[in-house]
Amino acid sequence: RVIQTYEGCMYMDFRTDLLEERGYGEYERLPTSLLPPLWLAFVMEPTDSGKIHSDVKARWLRGEPDVVDAMKKFAQFTDEARDALLAKNYAALADLMRENFKLRRTIYGDACLGADNIRMVEIAASLGAAAKFSGSGGAIVGMSDGEEHERRLEARFAAEGFGFIRLTPHEPSSER
Numbered sequence: 001r002v003i004q005t006y007e008g009c010m011y012m013d014f015r016t017d018l019l020e021e022r023g024y025g026e027y028e029r030l031p032t033s034l035l036p037p038l039w040l041a042f043v044m045e046p047t048d049s050g051k052i053h054s055d056v057k058a059r060w061l062r063g064e065p066d067v068v069d070a071m072k073k074f075a076q077f078t079d080e081a082r083d084a085l086l087a088k089n090y091a092a093l094a095d096l097m098r099e100n101f102k103l104r105r106t107i108y109g110d111a112c113l114g115a116d117n118i119r120m121v122e123i124a125a126s127l128g129a130a131a132k133f134s135g136s137g138g139a140i141v142g143m144s145d146g147e148e149h150e151r152r153l154e155a156r157f158a159a160e161g162f163g164f165i166r167l168t169p170h171e172p173s174s175e176r
Contacts (some may be wrong), residue, residue: 105131
């Protein structure tokens, strides 16, 4: 819920020592002007995403090495993505998005992720776009190379029955 509270583009660090010491992570605002062109693709008629429940939390609590290592890798992706964004190294950011999806798919499995979500990422990849889950079921977020690339993406998603919108990140007022 951090992003809903702070809005805009936030780097979030949830290191265990921070959470244990003070109960929340470290949050850093990043200027939305650094973001590449972003879009959201989504399932037009979503179904109940709770049909298949993931056991990842239980596996984490048991200390399963694959899950613990994956969570550490996700944290590393976040640090590297922040650095790539600050450097406007969008190729590196795209690679990190792709790696994020691959690792999530490995840890959670296809049944949990769902065929539609996987298909949307595959469509993006087929057109040279990086994409990953957006944080809620039935949608992915991706990067484009600009308007022409977005038009091709939008047409392909529509042809397969998915929705597509270009994102305009909100820069919160300085009054917050």
